[in-house]
Amino acid sequence: MFESLGDRLQDVFTRLRGRGKLTEKDVDAAMREIRLVLLEADVNFKVVKQFVDHVRERSIGEEVIKSVTPAQQVVKIVFDEMTDILGGKEKDIRFAPHPPSVIMLVGLQGSGKTTAAAKLAVLLHRQGRTPLLVAADVYRPAAVEQLQTLGTQIEVPVAYYKHKSALEICEQAVKEGARKGNDVVILDTAGRLHIDTEMMQELVDIKASVDPSETLLVVDAMTGQDAVNVALTFLETLEFDGILITKMDGDARGGAALSMKAVTGRPIKLASVGEKMNDLEVFYPDRVASRILGMGDIVTLVEKAEEHMTEEKARKLEEKLRKQKFDFEDFLEQMQQLRQMGGLSKVMEMVPGMSGMARQQGLDVDDGQLKRIEAIIYSMTPQERHNPHVLNASRRRRIAAGSGTSTQDVNQLVKQFSQMQKMMKAFTGKGAGGMGMLKRLFPF
Amino acid sequence: MAKGKRLKEPKRRKKAEAAVGGDQPEAAEQQPEPESPEFPTEDTQETPAPAVEEAPGADIPLEVAEGEATEEEWLEEDEAEEGEEKRRLRKGMSRSRRILGRPFARAATRRAIDPQFWEDAEDALIAADAGVESATTIVEAARKRITSEGVRDLEGLRQVFREEVAEMLRSFGERPAVSDEKPHVVFIVGVNGVGKTTTSAKIGYQYKSEGQKVLFAAADTFRAAGIEQMEMWAQRVGAPVVRHKTGGDPAAVVFDALESATARGIDIVIVDTAGRLHTKKNLMDELNKMWRVAERQLGYPPESILAIDATTGQNGVSQARIFGEAMELGSIALTKMDGSAKGGVVLAIGRELGIPVSYIGVGEGMSDLRPFDPEEYARALF
Numbered sequence: 001m002f003e004s005l006g007d008r009l010q011d012v013f014t015r016l017r018g019r020g021k022l023t024e025k026d027v028d029a030a031m032r033e034i035r036l037v038l039l040e041a042d043v044n045f046k047v048v049k050q051f052v053d054h055v056r057e058r059s060i061g062e063e064v065i066k067s068v069t070p071a072q073q074v075v076k077i078v079f080d081e082m083t084d085i086l087g088g089k090e091k092d093i094r095f096a097p098h099p100p101s102v103i104m105l106v107g108l109q110g111s112g113k114t115t116a117a118a119k120l121a122v123l124l125h126r127q128g129r130t131p132l133l134v135a136a137d138v139y140r141p142a143a144v145e146q147l148q149t150l151g152t153q154i155e156v157p158v159a160y161y162k163h164k165s166a167l168e169i170c171e172q173a174v175k176e177g178a179r180k181g182n183d184v185v186i187l188d189t190a191g192r193l194h195i196d197t198e199m200m201q202e203l204v205d206i207k208a209s210v211d212p213s214e215t216l217l218v219v220d221a222m223t224g225q226d227a228v229n230v231a232l233t234f235l236e237t238l239e240f241d242g243i244l245i246t247k248m249d250g251d252a253r254g255g256a257a258l259s260m261k262a263v264t265g266r267p268i269k270l271a272s273v274g275e276k277m278n279d280l281e282v283f284y285p286d287r288v289a290s291r292i293l294g295m296g297d298i299v300t301l302v303e304k305a306e307e308h309m310t311e312e313k314a315r316k317l318e319e320k321l322r323k324q325k326f327d328f329e330d331f332l333e334q335m336q337q338l339r340q341m342g343g344l345s346k347v348m349e350m351v352p353g354m355s356g357m358a359r360q361q362g363l364d365v366d367d368g369q370l371k372r373i374e375a376i377i378y379s380m381t382p383q384e385r386h387n388p389h390v391l392n393a394s395r396r397r398r399i400a401a402g403s404g405t406s407t408q409d410v411n412q413l414v415k416q417f418s419q420m421q422k423m424m425k426a427f428t429g430k431g432a433g434g435m436g437m438l439k440r441l442f443p444f
Numbered sequence: 445m446a447k448g449k450r451l452k453e454p455k456r457r458k459k460a461e462a463a464v465g466g467d468q469p470e471a472a473e474q475q476p477e478p479e480s481p482e483f484p485t486e487d488t489q490e491t492p493a494p495a496v497e498e499a500p501g502a503d504i505p506l507e508v509a510e511g512e513a514t515e516e517e518w519l520e521e522d523e524a525e526e527g528e529e530k531r532r533l534r535k536g537m538s539r540s541r542r543i544l545g546r547p548f549a550r551a552a553t554r555r556a557i558d559p560q561f562w563e564d565a566e567d568a569l570i571a572a573d574a575g576v577e578s579a580t581t582i583v584e585a586a587r588k589r590i591t592s593e594g595v596r597d598l599e600g601l602r603q604v605f606r607e608e609v610a611e612m613l614r615s616f617g618e619r620p621a622v623s624d625e626k627p628h629v630v631f632i633v634g635v636n637g638v639g640k641t642t643t644s645a646k647i648g649y650q651y652k653s654e655g656q657k658v659l660f661a662a663a664d665t666f667r668a669a670g671i672e673q674m675e676m677w678a679q680r681v682g683a684p685v686v687r688h689k690t691g692g693d694p695a696a697v698v699f700d701a702l703e704s705a706t707a708r709g710i711d712i713v714i715v716d717t718a719g720r721l722h723t724k725k726n727l728m729d730e731l732n733k734m735w736r737v738a739e740r741q742l743g744y745p746p747e748s749i750l751a752i753d754a755t756t757g758q759n760g761v762s763q764a765r766i767f768g769e770a771m772e773l774g775s776i777a778l779t780k781m782d783g784s785a786k787g788g789v790v791l792a793i794g795r796e797l798g799i800p801v802s803y804i805g806v807g808e809g810m811s812d813l814r815p816f817d818p819e820e821y822a823r824a825l826f
Contacts, residue, residue, distance in 0.1 A: 040758050042757030042758050109780065141673045142673035150668050195784055224760075224788075225571045225572065225785075227757075247636065250722070251722070251759065252757065253758070256757065275721075
């Protein structure tokens with residue numbers, strides 16, 4: 001669901017990359033756009049302010065402006081801040097030292113608690129646990145029936161006792177779970193408005209009585225700016241431990257999810273990503289952040305590239321690219337750097353769409369081939385490396401013999417090299433998308 | 445389909461009326477406008493805080509009466525001046541009013557209508573889920589009026605904002621009229637969890653209290669116990685239900701319900717549909733099929749109401765757009781307005797798609813659904 005937010009941000013980044021050096025004005029313009037994009041994605045307006053301020057502050061700092069690749073730096077800052085907002089590493093559900101562990105689901109009406117409860121039971125069941133579902137929504141018509149139907153469907157027992165209060169049902173169910181050997185008891189409480197003090201008190205009482213090891217606030221991914229008010233009120237009264245986001249399979253841009261952790265300090269632990277009963281997943285903030293930025297793992301890539309390439313080298317390479325004087329010598333150097341970074345296939349994986357694109361352009365290089373290419377280039381004379389066009393049939397035969405390859409291999413490399421030079425021309429032009437940003441780093 | 449025309453309508457109408465000066469034509473026309481007379485259109489979306497950039501130092505002194513400077517006081521004063529009638533809506537919205545009231549309270553403290561005020565006002569509307577575009581438009585329109593009309597007091601400021609919001613809401617048009625022929629069929633549609641079944645029941649209850657013969661079609665055959673929920677509500681309303689088994693074809697339920705309605709001389713058929721994410725193509729196709737079945741059987745178009753939860757963010761626009769592709773969307777029922785959410789997304793939806801709001805749900809009781817009144821909503825907002 002974060003894709004469209006990602007697309008919008010990508011546009012901003014693309015425009016940013018269009019500029020070589022960044023001025024404070026460029027950064028400001030980009031920040032205005034980012035603000036708009038985030039607000040339209042329903043990120044809480046205060047969180048947006050904070051986010052944009054942080055990114056701007058860091059982006060107009062020394063390191064970025066003086067960097068060879070200022071736009072990439074800004075992207076990386078945005079990524080860092082976004083991961084930070086989403087909560088870093090994933091957080092597991094906590095279980096009690098002595099079973100049964102009680103997991104309590106709370107939230108507004110319609111946030112999807114009942115469905116989420118059943119999905120959670122499926123998830124836990126898959127992990128080898130024996131969950132018991134508890135129908136503690138005594139208010140909504142047919143809520144109990146809904147959970148019972150779901151329970152039958154997923155073959156998980158559902159506890160419900162007629163004519164009892166929600167508190168009594170929960171207490172009794174936990175005892176029943178202990179007696180019957182269920183190691184997890186999932187409480188599906190009634191949806192309620194956070195401003196309804198009476199109903200909130202019911203939750204406080206249940207929580208105090210059954211002492212859940214995990215209380216999860218269930219939040220609809222489509223919630224707007226009010227998500228934060230809701231979460232804060234629930235936090236004040238109930239001290240929940242984590243958040244479960246539902247309806248992530250819609251096209252909401254996920255702003256509520258983005259704001260939650262920042263505002264409540266509680267991590268998003270689970271996310272419901274589809275209609276099927278096994279569509280509940282552990283929430284990975286870092287992966288979500290990279291998805292939002294539509295960048296696969298490009299951040300690691302940028303970091304790695306920076307590790308292995310000094311500014312000096314980068315500038316030289318850029319110069320050569322611009323003057324189209326890129327030769328086999330540079331090619332060799334690039335390839336060695338690439339190998340230090342984990343090989344071509346790794347790098348390709350980290351760039352979204354890159355492997356597909358390269359294949360389309362007929363550039364088919366696997367890591368085993370890299371070694372052979374290296375050998376071929378090593379067998380060339382310096383003159384041949386600098387001026388590939390002197391490579392006639394006799395030279396090619398010699399190189400093939402010297403590198404232990406065939407003439408076809410040499411021919412192929414020469415062909416690929418010239419294709420690559422063509423591709424590089426495209427790179428140095430505008431609008432190469434995901435590949436464009438890599439143009440200065442490595443011309444593969 | 446008249447959809448293409450409809451998309452443009454709100455903006456055009458807004459411009460036209462702005463030229464006449466809105467609610468206070470004299471004041472607006474006497475003073476020449478310092479800026480462009482054009483109302484901002486969608487082009488202004490790239491201008492996040494226009495006031496700050498365009499009018500530095502153009503502060504207007506704000507006249508503040510004794511005791512008016514704190515937000516809490518005007519909140520209380522407002523409560524007193526309202527009747528019991530509107531109290532529930534206001535109570536629910538009081539939290540939102542606190543946010544929406546902040547710009548005014550802060551301006552009162554600074555005793556100035558300054559760039560900060562305009563920025564605060566825009567933030568407040570964004571916090572109400574109105575969306576950046578609508579927020580900018582409203583603030584921009586209010587700013588022009590306040591500058592040209594020489595508004596200098598808090599109540600005047602708030603009044604201008606209320607009028608602008610109400611004006612925008614009115615520009616989205618009105619709920620389509622009840623069809624002349626019987627039965628009039630109302631589809632209640634929406635994503636999961638927005639309160640469709642409850643809304644169906646409440647609308648049915650309203651028609652029933654008006655003396656109409658109501659019939660419910662339990663077309664939510666997907667959700668576990670969806671039919672049971674509708675039956676329980678129907679029992680409370682005291683109206684018949686046409687139902688099939690869970691997992692059945694909802695279009696068949698609609699068909700049977702309409703047959704039954706004709707046979708029984710029913711006035712209003714309320715079709716409670718299953719909640720569906722608008723991104724699920726097959727489910728939207730299913731909805732479209734139900735719609736076509738009804739249309740063919742009736743020989744005239746049914747009405748449809750999109751239920752939107754007040755907590756919904758900008759995704760509501762996408763919901764309305766895609767539901768509108770499966771059927772002719774007549775209006776929006778804004779549900780769950782008894783929480784702290786403001787439902788400002790209806791401004792964003794209307795602005796984009798020209799769909800008016802017909803109902804507003806302010807509580808769980810049967811009578812807690814009321815016809816939507818733009819003025820009342822705007823008043824509750826500010």
